[in-house]
Amino acid sequence: MFENIDFALVNWSRAQFALTAMFHWLFVPLTLGLGFIIAFMESIYVRTGDPEWKRITKFWMKLFGINFAIGVATGIILEFEFGTNWSNYSWFVGDIFGAPLAIEGIMAFFLESTFIAVMFFGWGKVSKKFHLLATWLTAIGANLSALWILVANAWMQNPVGMKFNPEKARNEMVNFWDVLLSETAVNKFLHTCTSGYVLASVFVVGISAWFLLKKRHLLFAKRSIIIASVFGVISSIMLIASGDGSAREVAKNQPMKFAAMESLYDGQRQAPLIAIGLFGKPHDTPMHSESDQEFLMKIEIPNMLSYMAFLKVDAFVPGIKDLVLGNEAESIMSYKEKILRGYEAQQVLKAFKAAKDKHPEEYDRLKAKFDDKEWVEKYFRYFGYGNYYDPDPNQLELNAFKIVPPISLSFYAFHIMVALGGHFLLLFMVMLWLTIQDKIENKKIVLYTALWTIPLAYVASQAGWVVAEVGRQPWVIQDLMPTMTAVSKIDTSSVMITFGLFTVTFVALAIAEVRIMVKQIKNGPKEGGND
Amino acid sequence: MEWINRVYRFYLDGFKDLPSWGRTLWIIILLKLFIMFAILKLFFFRDTLKNKYSTDEERANHVIEELITH
Numbered sequence A: 001m002f003e004n005i006d007f008a009l010v011n012w013s014r015a016q017f018a019l020t021a022m023f024h025w026l027f028v029p030l031t032l033g034l035g036f037i038i039a040f041m042e043s044i045y046v047r048t049g050d051p052e053w054k055r056i057t058k059f060w061m062k063l064f065g066i067n068f069a070i071g072v073a074t075g076i077i078l079e080f081e082f083g084t085n086w087s088n089y090s091w092f093v094g095d096i097f098g099a100p101l102a103i104e105g106i107m108a109f110f111l112e113s114t115f116i117a118v119m120f121f122g123w124g125k126v127s128k129k130f131h132l133l134a135t136w137l138t139a140i141g142a143n144l145s146a147l148w149i150l151v152a153n154a155w156m157q158n159p160v161g162m163k164f165n166p167e168k169a170r171n172e173m174v175n176f177w178d179v180l181l182s183e184t185a186v187n188k189f190l191h192t193c194t195s196g197y198v199l200a201s202v203f204v205v206g207i208s209a210w211f212l213l214k215k216r217h218l219l220f221a222k223r224s225i226i227i228a229s230v231f232g233v234i235s236s237i238m239l240i241a242s243g244d245g246s247a248r249e250v251a252k253n254q255p256m257k258f259a260a261m262e263s264l265y266d267g268q269r270q271a272p273l274i275a276i277g278l279f280g281k282p283h284d285t286p287m288h289s290e291s292d293q294e295f296l297m298k299i300e301i302p303n304m305l306s307y308m309a310f311l312k313v314d315a316f317v318p319g320i321k322d323l324v325l326g327n328e329a330e331s332i333m334s335y336k337e338k339i340l341r342g343y344e345a346q347q348v349l350k351a352f353k354a355a356k357d358k359h360p361e362e363y364d365r366l367k368a369k370f371d372d373k374e375w376v377e378k379y380f381r382y383f384g385y386g387n388y389y390d391p392d393p394n395q396l397e398l399n400a401f402k403i404v405p406p407i408s409l410s411f412y413a414f415h416i417m418v419a420l421g422g423h424f425l426l427l428f429m430v431m432l433w434l435t436i437q438d439k440i441e442n443k444k445i446v447l448y449t450a451l452w453t454i455p456l457a458y459v460a461s462q463a464g465w466v467v468a469e470v471g472r473q474p475w476v477i478q479d480l481m482p483t484m485t486a487v488s489k490i491d492t493s494s495v496m497i498t499f500g501l502f503t504v505t506f507v508a509l510a511i512a513e514v515r516i517m518v519k520q521i522k523n524g525p526k527e528g529g530n531d
Numbered sequence B: 001m002e003w004i005n006r007v008y009r010f011y012l013d014g015f016k017d018l019p020s021w022g023r024t025l026w027i028i029i030l031l032k033l034f035i036m037f038a039i040l041k042l043f044f045f046r047d048t049l050k051n052k053y054s055t056d057e058e059r060a061n062h063v064i065e066e067l068i069t070h
Helices: A007-048 A051-071 A076-084 A087-093 A095-121 A128-157 A176-180 A183-213 A218-253 A255-261 A304-310 A320-325 A335-355 A360-371 A373-378 A380-388 A393-400 A407-436 A444-470 A492-523 B002-016 B020-044 B048-052 B056-067
Strands: A162-165 A170-173 A273-279 A295-301 A475-477
Touching: A007 A051, A007 A076, A007 A128, A007 A183, A007 A218, A007 A444, A007 A492, A051 A095, A051 A218, A051 A492, A051 B020, A076 A087, A076 B020, A076 B048, A087 A095, A087 A170, A087 A475, A087 B048, A087 B056, A095 A128, A095 A170, A095 A176, A095 B002, A128 A176, A128 A183, A128 A475, A162 A360, A183 A218, A183 A407, A183 A444, A218 A255, A218 A304, A218 A407, A255 A320, A255 A407, A273 A304, A273 A407, A320 A335, A335 A360, A335 A380, A335 A393, A335 B056, A360 A373, A373 A380, A380 A393, A407 A444, A492 B020, B048 B056
Parallel strands: none
Antiparallel strands: A162 A170, A273 A295
């Protein structure tokens, strides 16, 4: 049944997209958060007139500029890949992606490119208040740009507000607000942006800690720590709240991803949350019988997973087996049934295409099905499952097990992200407390911890991306389009070549970023706030 | 027209007064854009469906065939 699929091509295309997206995501979170931190610092400067705050603002603005310049336009490569490597997907999503990305492009261009110029060129040339406005608008613009990208991504995780047009083989937006304000989009935007704020806060706190360790620019470093720690604490609390919202939303809309994040094979009431877990030897059967066999060790919080998912300690959390095999008692449809329904929807589309220009009545009758909400809800919503159909019932049952994401990767990425999130909050509170008490300079262990937390913030940020994107596999559009049918039939070798080119280019850019940034950090803030 | 001139002068002066690290960044940005648009886009990232098919109907038919693997 998968004989038409070139899995080498699929895997190389996925690897290339992951490489590009993860590289792009190295720069974005710092831009999102540092923009606001700078805006807060400059607001204090404008309010107090204290030149030290100008010096602080200009130093962090310089690092913001370096990060922005190296990262800018790396996201455009993703759009190149959509058209070349993912043309089936790009066609199928229709205008759902087009509208948000167009708004993002215009917004990014006008807001960021205009006001970022005022930020860097405008010192002493425009009024203080106008300069401050430009700084705020740059920060807001960057976050609004992220909004549209995240809305598009959220639609892939939870496709809503659209209607499939069988004549064009495209999804068409019927309700912009459903797309923009879906619970997935709202939670994703809040969680992703606040994760950027936390990363930027860690960045500022860590570099400031380095200055304190070197006994340089002490006032600058302490003030920076206070601003970043306060912002970090507030952002961390928002991050936890939005993470909580995201977990409930995922449990509802992507229960398989949720089960994979916790490696929950057997669903249960009063399900515990695994706080820390380590996998043992992987099983060689598609679906083993006892979830406990998976772990070498684990520490659980009783009832927490049920509460996290449904706000009830006795709520049933479906496990991977419940979702694949179905659970009648809990009204969970099996993947086998979804495959059959998806297959039915695909056959209707096939018959519709065949009837064109030959059987006008049949054509109209089949077209009407795609307008029938009941039919769409019963069959078309499982359209992508149809690709796992096999006439042999045994093979079909086995295929159902293929609709499961990589469990250990999803599990570890989720737990690393959560554990590091807790570490960041604790770090901000300790740094803030010690700085206010004026005891921070002598706490070398704390300062070194802050410095070495910078790479951990990037690890947590990337882990979050892995949870979101690996956890939803094998779907590129949840339930509608599996990744394997989204790729274009192009030469695998060309994807491999561009993968290599990207690797070289990205490594060079990353080295350039780190070298320029480290040099500027070592130079430190200039006296009097001049460059 | 005066405001256009002022905006132009603003940008021109800004670029003239760039510190050395700013110049380096602009070189990197321009180099990156050249690689992206003059090499990658031109030689490696052509629009697959636009290149292969001349009408939207052909593209839609192709995608339907790709979507339905049975």
